[in-house]
Amino acid sequence: MDFVPQLVLGRTHNMRIRANFRYGEDDPLQWPQPYFPSDCHLGAIPLRPGPDDAMSIMWWDPEPKDFVPTTATTIGGLGLINRGHFTYLSHMVSSLCYRAEEFMSTEPSGKKNEVIPSFMTVVMQGMKRLENLPMSRRQVFMNVRYVQRCYLELLAALDYLEVFRPRMRGLRPAASIAELRMGVFTYDPIVVQDFMRAGLPVWLIRPYDMLYTARIDSVKDVRLPEDYLHLEDTSPPFKPFFCDRVDHPNRFHVFHAYLRAFFSYPNPFDVVDEPSVDQPSSSISIQSLPSSSTSIQSSASSSTSIQSSTSLASRTVKNKSSQGQPCKHFLYVHIR
Secondary structure, three states, X not given: OOOEEXXXXXXXXXXXXXXXXXXXXXXXXXXXXXXXXXXXXXXXXXXOOOOOOHHHHHHOOOOHHHEEEOOOOOOOOOEEEOHHHHHHHHHHHHHHHHHHHHHHHHOOHHHOOOHHHHHHHHHHHHHHHHHHOOEOHHHHHHHXXXXXXXXXXXXXXXXXXXXXXXXXXXXXXXXXXXXXEXXXXXXXXXXXXXXXXXXXXXXXXXXXXXXXXXXXXXXXXXXXXXXXXXXXXXXXXOOXXXXXXXXXXXXXXXXXHHHXXXXXXXXXXOEEEOOOOOOOOOEEEOOOOOOOOOOOOOOOOOOOEEEOOOOHHHOOEEEOOOOOOEOOOOOOOOOO
């Protein structure tokens, strides 16, 4: 690479969602990040292609006109993404998931990689939400970003396992030039050697007092994030979801957890019941059901026992932290 991106530094760096539903210079889809052994595939994320490339849909920026309000619900303000873009996204996701399934079918049984099926699951769940679940415009656009993100991370993980790691290990010939990938920052010379052999961009960070040991072949201007990225906040801005060192190993795991929570509704159990004096109190006993979550598994019994002498609609429910304001929930039942 004939340029040097600015390294994002700071011990209290605030990661937050920006107006374009990405997260600025902290986003591995937009800017090189420090090398993490647990997320080594991030350096293999492809750079944005030209508009005629089929994969350019994964960098598409949704606009207000792409939100289609739904008439299938009595609640206003909900909708879906327009069908044309959904179909395009669906085709790309299906093709990549087919490649991922082919990869997993050829893996040795004792060396199954959990990253690939995990990304497959979340990207397909994101597509299901885009297709069937009416949401607010902000949630729909965030979900589009989540699908794009998971697609590109899945693609990078497959390329890393099938192409770049074999090059690093000498199982394939070394690359002659660097590919158009995001790359990483590192202070480890061995990581530099691995990435150069693989054909992935890498920038080595060394202390200034060791400058005299370096051979300088050319000097390049440093690229600043504000010259290439959209860093504007929304109004009102999103709150930071991570404030710590840029090289903290859990920062991207926190981000995925934040996005998962973004599509959740308020917890109806974070409330206080105040039964009326002229109504008998309710007695409810419910045994937990096995969770369908991809990250939580439960072996609890599926039997359910409910006894109630007061209807749900006649109960007064107030939130602990809302200064006595009613916290209203409605029950959404899906019967198949």
